[in-house]
Amino acid sequence: MESIGVLMPIPMSSYLEQELEKRFNLLKPWTVPHKTQFIKDHSTSIRAIVGNASAGADAELIAALPKLEIISSFSVGIDKVDLKTCKEKGIRVTNTPDVLTDDVADLAIGLTLAVLRRLCESERYVRSGQWKKGGYKLTTKFTGKTVGIIGLGRIGKAVAKRAEAFSCPIAYFSRTEKPDSKFKYYPTVVELAANCHVLVVACPLTEETRHIINRQVINALGPRGVLINIGRGPHVDEAELVSALVEGRLGGAGLDVYEKEPHVPEQLFALENVVLLPHVGSGTVETRNAMADLVVGNLEAHFLKKPLLTPVA
Numbered sequence: 413m414e415s416i417g418v419l420m421p422i423p424m425s426s427y428l429e430q431e432l433e434k435r436f437n438l439l440k441p442w443t444v445p446h447k448t449q450f451i452k453d454h455s456t457s458i459r460a461i462v463g464n465a466s467a468g469a470d471a472e473l474i475a476a477l478p479k480l481e482i483i484s485s486f487s488v489g490i491d492k493v494d495l496k497t498c499k500e501k502g503i504r505v506t507n508t509p510d511v512l513t514d515d516v517a518d519l520a521i522g523l524t525l526a527v528l529r530r531l532c533e534s535e536r537y538v539r540s541g542q543w544k545k546g547g548y549k550l551t552t553k554f555t556g557k558t559v560g561i562i563g564l565g566r567i568g569k570a571v572a573k574r575a576e577a578f579s580c581p582i583a584y585f586s587r588t589e590k591p592d593s594k595f596k597y598y599p600t601v602v603e604l605a606a607n608c609h610v611l612v613v614a615c616p617l618t619e620e621t622r623h624i625i626n627r628q629v630i631n632a633l634g635p636r637g638v639l640i641n642i643g644r645g646p647h648v649d650e651a652e653l654v655s656a657l658v659e660g661r662l663g664g665a666g667l668d669v670y671e672k673e674p675h676v677p678e679q680l681f682a683l684e685n686v687v688l689l690p691h692v693g694s695g696t697v698e699t700r701n702a703m704a705d706l707v708v709g710n711l712e713a714h715f716l717k718k719p720l721l722t723p724v725a
């Protein structure tokens with residue numbers, strides 16, 4: 413397999429690079445001055461792409477690689493892969509589900525607690541010496557608050573399980589009601605938002621779910637409501653979110669993802685009811701290594717003509 417060209421468009425994980433280099437001819441365009449020419453020069457040896465949440469494979473890249481057989485994404489979300497083109501050309505696609513579920517769900521709860529209990533703001537209060545002038549103000553209790561979840565897939569269910577341990581009633585929105593779920597179903601996101609305190613976005617990004625959090629949903633969540641986004645930035649109409657937070661029409665937000673990463677709207681920097689993370693949902697050593705093993709396992713399975721471990725297409 414050493415002669416098989418595997419393109420990794422941007423750096424992702426040194427462990428993943430190391431494991432790929434043991435088995436394949438790993439091509440790293442960021443290490444050369446002329447990236448486009450480099451890809452052109454190797455276009456007939458590249459049979460696989462390793463993408464991630466920010467660099468996938470669009471129709472243009474796929475068209476430039478005539479020998480491409482598989483895209484193995486170092487992410488669970490595959491919104492950066494042109495699935496339609498892959499289907500037309502018979503290119504296989506894999507992702508990294510399950511192994512990151514716990515970390516992403518943990519982070520959703522962490523963000524919720526951070527926003528409601530003002531963990532980041534009160535920590536800054538201590539570091540800046542303000543405590544010496546007086547105690548920190550009262551915050552909002554999490555235990556018992558209703559948690560609304562958009563998307564009751566693997567991650568949504570894991571968020572629900574954790575929130576239940578905080579005695580939170582759970583409600584959800586998804587395309588269809590889940591007959592095996594005990595949680596309250598709302599057929600629209602607006603109804604869900606109007607009936608919960610914490611609204612968590614945990615669905616995949618598709619054309620249908622782009623801007624699923626719009627002005628109407630934000631207003632329904634209201635000045636006591638909190639939005640938690642551990643999905644994708646474009647799930648949220650960010651301009652609407654920023655104006656709602658600045659105007660006090662929304663109670664708070666915990667965000668791990670943004671519309672134009674790594675750009676984060678600067679109006680949010682001054683708001684104490686907002687917690688901002690740099691897209692780190694699956695960002696632990698344990699999980700990233702497990703994801704890397706899945707990426708490599710899928711590529712090995714493909715080139716050894718065995719069943720893929722986690723196929724998407």
Ligand SMILES: O=CC(=O)O
Nearest residue numbers: 465486487488489
């Ligand atoms: O955002 C991260 C992922 O999709 O795994």
